[in-house]
Amino acid sequence: MSVLTIAMPKGRIFEEAAALLVKAGYEIPPDLDDSRKLIIDVPAENMRFILAKPMDVTTYVEHGVADVGIAGKDVMLEEERDVYEVLDLKISHCYLAVAGLPGTEMQDVAPKIATKYPGIASRYFREQGEQVEIVKLNGSIELAPMIGLSDRIVDIVSTGRTLKENGLVEFERIVDITSRLIVNPVSYRLKDEQIDELVDRLAQVVEEA
Incomplete structure (x- = not known):
């Protein structure tokens, strides 16, 4: 039996x-x-784990260097990779939200939105009929409205504590996020028995939780 490579x-x-x-x-x-x-073999289970940055998991799975991956729905929505989503693991619950300084209005012309998720943010505001300018940041998104870099931010919220500590409030909730099991389409054909067994065993645990 061939080794099943899992990106996490x-x-x-x-x-x-x-x-x-x-x-x-x-x-x-x-x-x-x-x-x-960064690569750990588990011979007892015929598995190999690749430990990756969250944003890179879908890339590894799409390109087939990993057969299977575990990725947040936020990454999947942002990256839009050619992978199969086979199971909602119902872990790492959080959500994407629009936030900013309390009592502030967005500028009428091309308000600025700071985010790690330019794709999701652009689509969301387009669906609201709003034309915005996206400012891509890689970290400390909460800082952007405080220093006048943006009118709003789009970011992950889990407890809301970080927003509160930085004097920001949530304006709109965009989408709920959990982690998903994803599969490379070619791997699914070549290693279907191994992958199906993994999915079945995990699905049973998820249902019992």
């Missing part, structure tokens, strides 16, 4: 996904995420 992001999603795999009966080393290695 480090951090919170990894921890929750690894816990699901263990519950599904897979023998996953408990210190998998503590390693400095």
Whole structure:
């Protein structure tokens, strides 16, 4: 049987996904995420894990260097890669929202929106009939309205604490986000039995949760 390569992001999603795999009966080393290695082989399960940046997981799966991946719905909506979404793992719950300084109006002409998600933000405001200018940032999005860089931000909200601590308020909720199991279309044909077993075992755990 060939090795099944799984791309996973480090951090919170990894921890929750690894816990699901263990519950599904897979023998996953408990210190998998503590390693400095980026590729970890688990011979007992005929699996290989690639630890990646969250935004890169869908790219690895689309290009076939990983057969399977675990990615947030936010990344999938932003990247729009050619992959199959086969299971909602119902972990890492959060949502995308529009936020800004309280009591402020957006500029009438081309208001600026700061975000890590230019694709999602552009589509959302276009659907609202608003023409905006997107300012792409890679981190500390909350800073943008505070220093006058943008009228609003579009960012991930999990507890709302970060917004509150920075004196921002949520204006609109765009979409709920959870992590999904995704599959490379070619891998699904070549390794269908292994992938189907993984999906079935994880689905059972998700339903029981």
